[in-house]
Structures are given as C-alpha cells and as structure tokens.
Amino acid sequence: EVQLQQSGAELVRPGTSVKLSCKVSGDTITAYYMHFVKQRPGQGLEWIGRIDPEDDSTKYAEKFKNKATLTADTSSNTAYLKLSSLTSEDTATYFCTWGFAYWGQGTLVTVSS
Amino acid sequence: DTVLTQSPALAVSPGERVSISCRASEGVNSYMHWYQQKPGQQPKLLIYKASNLASGVPARFSGSGSGTDFTLTIDPVEADDTATYFCQQSWNDPYTFGAGTKLELK
Numbered sequence: 001e002v003q004l005q006q007s008g009a010e011l012v013r014p015g016t017s018v019k020l021s022c023k024v025s026g027d028t029i030t031a032y033y034m035h036f037v038k039q040r041p042g043q044g045l046e047w048i049g050r051i052d053p054e055d056d057s058t059k060y061a062e063k064f065k066n067k068a069t070l071t072a073d074t075s076s077n078t079a080y081l082k083l084s085s086l087t088s089e090d091t092a093t094y095f096c097t098w099g100f101a102y103w104g105q106g107t108l109v110t111v112s113s
Numbered sequence: 114d115t116v117l118t119q120s121p122a123l124a125v126s127p128g129e130r131v132s133i134s135c136r137a138s139e140g141v142n143s144y145m146h147w148y149q150q151k152p153g154q155q156p157k158l159l160i161y162k163a164s165n166l167a168s169g170v171p172a173r174f175s176g177s178g179s180g181t182d183f184t185l186t187i188d189p190v191e192a193d194d195t196a197t198y199f200c201q202q203s204w205n206d207p208y209t210f211g212a213g214t215k216l217e218l219k
Binding site: 035037044045046047059060061062095097100101103104105106 | 155167168201203207208209211
C-alpha cells in the first residue's frame, strides 16, 4: 500500500525559511511526479509546483517561483518543499501529492512572531 | 491562468442524485479531475481525466464532460458524502483548482 508521510507542524518566524518533507512508502518515488499544494485556512487549493524525482526537473506556478524550492532524494524516497522569506500569507497547510492519486496528510505551517 | 468556476454549495437528501458542475475559462481537453475533501483531511481523488473512476471509489460517483464544461455526479447520495468537492485541471500551466462545492445533506 502506497503511503505519503509528511513532516510535522511548524511554527516559524517571519522572514525565515522552512523545509518540509514528504516520504513515499510502498513504491519507488520515481514512478510519478511529486506535486505540492497549498491550502490556506478555510480556503481552496493552490498548485505550487512539481518535481520529477527521476531527473530532478521542476516546474512551478509563477507566483511561487521565488517562494518555493522542490527537491527529491531517491535514496530515501523523499521529496522536499522549501519555503523562503516567510510571511503571514504563507500560513497554510501544505500537501504533497504523488501523481495526484496519493496524498500526504498535510503539514501545517504557521508564520508568526 | 485557467479559472475553474464551481457553484459554492448544494444541499440534497440521501438517496437523491446530485450533479456538481465545473466550468473552465478555457479548454482543458479531458484533463479535468475531481476530489473529495472532508474537514481536517487531505483531498481524495475521485475521478481523473473527466470520466475515469479512481481506484477504490464507489461506482456511485461518475464524471462527464470535455472542453470547458464538466460534471461530477453522485447517484445515489449517501450521508458519508458530506464534503467539499474540488475540480482541477492539468492541461494548462499552472494547474488550477476550483474554489470547491460544499455538499450538505438535508
């Protein structure tokens, strides 16, 4: 059974960065693209971007190009999302989704001083 | 960006049939997908590429449409279907989601 396990909730200061992880179990991470999706409290879903773990190629939504960085480590079957220069607008739950068929449980990031 | 428009909320009785619509601001071929999300949970894929039932999803759920107009149908609706339903397109960059339709049961 495929499962995606995301790292725990983060409370971070404005202006700093945070790196979230998403570990795939039950299959090899290179089988599908890994996408990350943002959901602000009580709001809809926003696609941040995706990484192909096979060759580390990435594609980002324009609004996240200077905010998010996606990486992957095939040796640990894990993908990462780094968010930089954090503001209150980045307070949200971040989901990883593998091919959009499998989803992690989400990581809540709270940006507050 | 491709804007996906969904009606905000629907209320139906158990056993009825409900159709949830999603209209795209530009064509997305058949690359429209549907998700169910319950409070505090991650989205769950129901339908992919307009009309294909995802693995493990009950046959009560079905999808139709192409181009710019798409529909998710639940027939019959059950109490457990109370949730928000999102459409998503993966034809145009960036991928976009609809704002969601909240389905409530009477």
